[in-house]
Amino acid sequence: MRSNKDFTVITSGSFGEGLEMRGSDFDMMIVETNADVYEDLKPRFNQYTTCFSMERDDVKPGFTQLRLQYSSSQNDLKLCVEYYGKHYISSALYKEIFMHDNLNTIHGPCISDEKGRFDCAVCLHCKTWISPAVQWITRSKTTTLLMAESKMFNKRIMQIVSCQQSSIKHVYKYYMSKLCNKHAQNIPVDSTISDNKYRYKQYKFCLTTLLLNVYHDAVSGWLMLASLFYKTKQYSKALHIIKYSISKCTPEKLYRYMSISDIHYQLLKLQLIRKNGFVCLLKIMFVDNIKFNISNSTLIPDELQMDESNLYPCTAYAYFLNFLCYYHLNNVRKCQDSLECLQLVIDEDYLMTNWNFKAKAYNLLGTALHLLGRKESARQAFLNSLELFPNQLINSAVTSLFKMS
Known part of the structure; x- marks a missing residue:
């Protein structure tokens, strides 16, 4: 955030939340400091401050009209439209002031560049709680507890940031990441919550x-974040994270039970890795499995709730989650593309060598095929899983086949 005499500039959107992803746009808010907005209680008179009042009659929920009550500048009148003798600020006219060669496109409430990489929202600030938001002031005990826990996590992160020794900092971040991974799965985000x-x-x-759970390996933390977006039906956001995760599943990555090649030995000798230590290596080079808490994870997709397994290979899970998003978006072609990629991951044992993990990948494939109504193909996938891992007490393929019979 930065300020000058007339405006305060605030970074918002994913960057403002601390989520910096390749390809995401940059969102910024410009808040005018020489204007006040009020609902009922008029602010103290200031000849240098422009005043607007809120009128919500005949507008959509969440919207308001801003009526000009006082201004010492004739320029403010030029930004208004007159309606029954009253002057209301025009969003279109107000945004035109800030448009120039680089920001020349209207994008909803924002002005953007032609390529959509930069969104700027010009804002006015109401310094009091408006009536629809008054109830937000009072917090339940549960919410207060959540805020206290959030402060605890922030305190731990500040310890990490303030640590001067880089190797200790990386170890701190690793264990905090693992802790956040488990803790996030206990937070209910179910849409059945009425409040x-x-x-x-x-x-x-x-x-x-979850934004703090991306430091223990290269991919699984991001996929857990994608699972949150999927569970809350934010499929486009989930797909964006999945795409980023898949881009990091490159052949030179390290994974469980693999045989180390000459290329990997050379990578391990890089100065960056040797300088920052083993934990840094995990963050950059290691693709771990994604692990859900047994029986109580709130982030596991509903389609896997009946699966006794809680551990999946990341590459297979990424394409499975990709499929689920497109399935709910009714994009048949993308569903098929995701299934083909999942099948290819299985056929090539991509970033997985253990037969148990391959069996779980087949279970993901069978679940996806069953959703599409391709029962015979789904049955074959579950049979392939059982052939690799015939333990009927653990392998959920048995339950899936029983339900299909």
Whole structure:
């Protein structure tokens, strides 16, 4: 955030939340400091401050009209439209002031560049709680507890940031990441929660926690974040994270039970790796399995709730989650593309060598095929899983086949 005499500039969106992803746009808010907005209680008179009042009659929920009450500048009148003798600020005219060669496109409430990489929202600030938001001031005990836990996590992160020794800092981040991974899965984000305010608080706390769970390996933490977006039906966001995760599943990555090649030995000798230590290596080079808490994870997709397994190979899970998102978006072609990629991952044992993990990948494939109504293909996938891992007490393929019979 930065300020000058007339405006305060605030970074918002994913960057403002601390989530910096390749290809995401940059969102910024410009808040005018020489204007006040009020609902009922008029602010103290200031000849240098422009005043607007809120009128919500005949507008959509969540919207308001801003009526000009006082201004010492004739320029403010030029930004207004007159309606029954009253002057209301025009969003279109107001945005035109800030448009120039680089920001020349209207994008909803924002002005953007032609390529959509930069969104700027010009804002006015109401310094008091408006009546629809007054209830947000009072917090339930559960919400207060969540906020306290959030502060605890922030305190731990500050310890990490303030640590001067880089190797200790990486170890700190690793264990905090593992802790956040487990903790986030205990936060209820179910849409059946009737209290919207409470559900939103839970979601924000879970999101904040998951943003801290991306330091123990290269991919699984990001896929857990994608699972949150999927569970909350934010499929486009989930797909964006999945795409980023898949881009990191490159052949030179390290994974469990693999044989180390000459290329990997050369990578391990790089100065960056040797300088920052083993934990840094995990963050950059290691693709671990994604692990859900047994029986109580709130982030595991509903389609896998009946699966006794809680551990999946990341590459297979990424394409499975990719499929689920497109399935709910009714994009048949992308569903098929995701299934083909999942099948290819299985056929090539991509970033997985253990037969148990391959069996679980087949279970993911069978679940996806069953959703599409391709029962015979799904049955074959589950049979392939059982052939690799015939333990009928553990392999959920048995249960899936029983339900299909």
